[in-house]
Amino acid sequence: MNSSSRREFTRQFGAATVAAFSLNSITAAQDDVPRRPPLKIGQIGTRHAHASKLSVYRDSPDYEVVGVVEPDSPQRQLASRQPVYRDLPWMTQEQLLN
Incomplete structure (x- = not known):
């Protein structure tokens, strides 16, 4: 060497x-x-380019996804079939923000 x-x-x-x-x-x-309680978040809209990134938050112990808002009914039906939105509550924007 x-x-x-x-x-x-x-x-x-x-x-x-x-x-x-x-x-x-x-x-x-x-x-x-000491571990902090998870930060509660929600998503408004499912069409934007980064909508599927919600899975990162769902997989993290630091976040709790509390719901999704999609006012367009046909888009909501399409999105609800995607794994990233499975088992999440759908709500209005008012419900999410209150």
Whole structure:
């Protein structure tokens, strides 16, 4: 092993070691923090480009999706067949915001 590859190995090994210890410290610190209640959110409209991103919030323990608003009945029927909206309550905008 020449000095160049030894130097590169040492640099990479050092960086990996620091990263591993940092991750362990962050994880340990997070265990001590009390969990906040999930943030309640709702979605208005199902046609916009990012409407299906609702699944990210549904999969996160940090959020509780409380409902979806879609005033257009045919669009609501189409959307209700999509997995991202399954088992979510459909409501009016007034119901969602109150």
